[in-house]
Amino acid sequence: MRSRGRGGPFGSRERTAERVAQALERIATALRSDAWGESRARGLTPTQAQILGYLRFRGPRGARVSEVAEALAVRAATASESTDALVRKGLVRKARVSEDGRARLVLLTAAGRREADRLAGWPEFLLRAVRALPEAEQAAFLRVLLKTIRELQRAGRIPVSRMCVTCTYFRPYAHPDPKAPHHCAFVDAPFGDGLLRVECQDHQPASAEQAEANWKRFVRAG
Ligand code: SF4
Incomplete structure (x- = not known):
């Protein structure tokens, strides 16, 4: 029988690492597609939905736009544009940070909190698979x-x-x-x-x- 690759079909540690990465990519694809579907159905982009989720986690502390960008691993401009879109939708508001006149805190409005609660559940398909x-x-x-x-x-x-x-x-x-x-x-x-x-x-x-x-x-x- 011919061996595939340097370590054969079951050989090297490197091939295992590649398979793990491949398996994670499959799961990521399923998650991406679910996130797109869910947020689009609610009139939000996935980034906007993630911002609501992050602000829900932060609670009354809210977050600066720079913290939102860091938490979501997106550019500051992307976080800022998405936050402004959420302000226009009435889901978040910006408040002045007392010690710094220019800085603004982003906070959920009551409607934003309800929307974030609705989005908060883990994708059911993933939970079912892990619970199994x-x-x-x-x-x-x-x-x-x-x-x-x-x-x-x-x-x-x-x-x-x-x-x-x-x-x-x-x-x-x-x-x-x-x-x-x-x-x-x-x-x-x-x-x-x-x-x-x-x-x-x-x-x-x-x-x-x-x-x-x-x-x-x-x-x-x-
Ligand atoms: S992160 Fe872990 S160790 Fe730290 S307070 Fe929470 S539960 Fe405790």
């Missing part, structure tokens, strides 16, 4: 995704999000219980891989040294 996995596989999948996201953040490909692994309250592998080895010092409670947060309201950024030490411990012990 055994619980241990869901936790392992989450761990792998968090590590991949962290690598992408380090490479500057996606913005740093408010994940446990970059939080000052995170204590990886602080407990001997393999089901709940981590500790959140904010709520003072142990938790397992399946409850690692990707976006947490209570997140406080760790110092570079603490984040690096936590990361090494998290990766090494897992």
Whole structure:
């Protein structure tokens, strides 16, 4: 039988990496198409829908346009144009930031909050697929995704999000219980891989040294 490629059909680590990237691309395509359909049906562009979702997460703190751009990994001009379009639709408003006369905070209006709530659900098809996995596989999948996201953040490909692994309250592998080895010092409670947060309201950024030490411990012990 002929072998395909350098390591044969099942050979090299590189081929596995390519397949993982291919599989992620398939999932991304399904998500993109779902996001387009859902937001178009509601008269919004996907960026406008993402802005509503981000402002919903920020709550009464709102966000500056520059923060919106950073969170969504889009250009400042794109964030600004999309925000202005949402203002015209009555879904967001801009308020002056007291300490800086020129800066403006973007906040959801009541109509914007209702719209953001409607858009907030995860795509049902994706949730169904993930829920079909055994619980241990869901936790392992989450761990792998968090590590991949962290690598992408380090490479500057996606913005740093408010994940446990970059939080000052995170204590990886602080407990001997393999089901709940981590500790959140904010709520003072142990938790397992399946409850690692990707976006947490209570997140406080760790110092570079603490984040690096936590990361090494998290990766090494897992
Ligand atoms: S505060 Fe949130 S992000 Fe920080 S360790 Fe606790 S659960 Fe994780």
